[in-house]
Amino acid sequence: MRLRTRLTLWYGGAFFAAGAVLTTVVYLIVRSRIAANLPQPGESLEALVQARAHLGMTEEQLTDLIDTVIERQEAANAATLQAVLLGSAFALGVIGLLAVGFGFLMAGRVLRPIDAITDTARRVADRSLHERINLRGPNDELKRLADTFDGMLARLDRAFEGQRRFVANASHELKTPLAINRTLLEVAAAEADAGHRVRGLAANLLAVNERHERLIDGLLTLAGSDRAPADPVPVDLADIASHVAAQFAHEAAEADVAVEVSAEEAVTAGDAALLERLVANLIANGIRHNRPGGALAIATAAVDGRARLTVVNTGPIVAAYEIDALFQPFRRGEGRDRIESVKGVGLGLSIVESVARVHDAALAAVPNRDGGLRVTVEFP
Incomplete structure (x- = not known):
């Protein structure tokens, strides 16, 4: 449940509880006053003795008259109490609903700076650290929180x-x-x-x-590659994949790796040089960490409006828990330092992850059952 909804429910519950207590107190006061205004039995007999000679009635007639008046008064009082109770409950319901709506609007207004902080944090995490919240308003808790967050971003x-x-x-x-x-x-x-x-x-x-x-x-x-492209341009991943695969044809032949390219149109926006480096690193990784007689499949396509690049290679079996280590600088799947690796310097997949991040791309690597990896990159 969202914080705005919880605040609204707390505000509405507190209002209804206070309204119910107020309605109960008013009802009890009205009932007490009405009961106090009704004539007591002794007062009825005294009134009978004083009024009997002036009204020309017998004692029995006056008694019946007084009982009738008291009964009608009690019925009127009961109807009044019921009307007070029903009217108070109806007013409490209507005003309570209005209070809940007003509380929802007020909660949204109060939480608006927090939404601004959240949006800025999300954009900063996805792109760069140059953006600031610059919240304007009174120097309250939210303003101090936003200023502290801006200061932290500046230091970072x-x-x-x-x-x-x-x-x-x-x-x-x-x-x-x-x-x-x-x-x-x-x-x-x-x-x-x-x-x-x-x-x-x-x-x-x-x-x-x-x-x-x-x-x-x-x-x-x-x-x-940690910076977002300053001036993104339309780039077709199919052209990049075909061009880079041709560049690695000789290395693939020497490594006895069969390369298959399925290049369908997949247009995204970004830095062409960085995207070419991403594709080149994935293809180089798929060739160098393969086995003789292995295969490397490169595919580009547009899926649900997103440009997708998929690179699948055979090779040694990779455990699922080693996937994260593959994208760390100077690390290999077994957790050993790979600076001394003759196949590379240990930065290929780290650069892939960095380029994908600054292009808002979703990067996923899944180990194949028979060995090797399936790496998928989806671009906006």
Whole structure:
């Protein structure tokens, strides 16, 4: 039950309880006053003695007359009490319903700042930390809550921005010495007097250098993929899937993995470069974490107005509880550090998750019964 509904019910229940108590008190007071105004038996006899000579009636006639008057008075009093009770109950019901409606409106007005905080928190969680609530109004509890939330967002924004800036700067600074190392190694290996051992050592060092360059490129992409696209453009996932699959055809052939592409039109809005990196990482992951003679199926389609990308590969069996670890940086399914993996640097699926998040896409990975994964990404 929503908080607004609960507040309305509490307000309405309190009003009806107070109204019922007030109606009961009024009823008891009216009944007490009416009972006090009725003549007592002794008063009736005294009135009979005083009025008998003036009215010219016998004592029996006067007694009957007084009994008749008392009976009619009691009937009128009972009718009055019933009318008071029914009228009070009807008025309580009508005013109570009006009070419930008024309480519903007032609860909505009071909770409106909380809805604004919730909407902002949802947008911030899905997109970026730059948005603020900026609640206007009196300096009450809700205003202080909104200001505290804005302050927390500002601190988080500065922290994440500093982290992204550090990763980007460090990656840029590291790319220069790696490029120099690659050049020196290639020159040394190309020397005429370079021996077999020198060339072998240079080849091994070039492989290590290349792995470090891939790591830095992955860190740069991961740092830049945490921001929502500034100017989203229409992108057809079918074109991206076909283009990227063709680029990985040679690697798939070397790994003895059969690639099947079913590219139906699936248009979404976003950053074309980031979406291409997402598709490329999924295809590379499906090839490199496969088995000889395995298969990789890539499909794009529009389902219920949403662009869907599905990548299914064979490979080793993955437990369901290991799925979350696959999307963490530098982690593999068994929970071990995978920086030393020759198949990658451990950032592929982390970049996929980051790109999907900033595009408001739903990412799901399900292990196949015979091994491998089925990864589905649905874009707005």
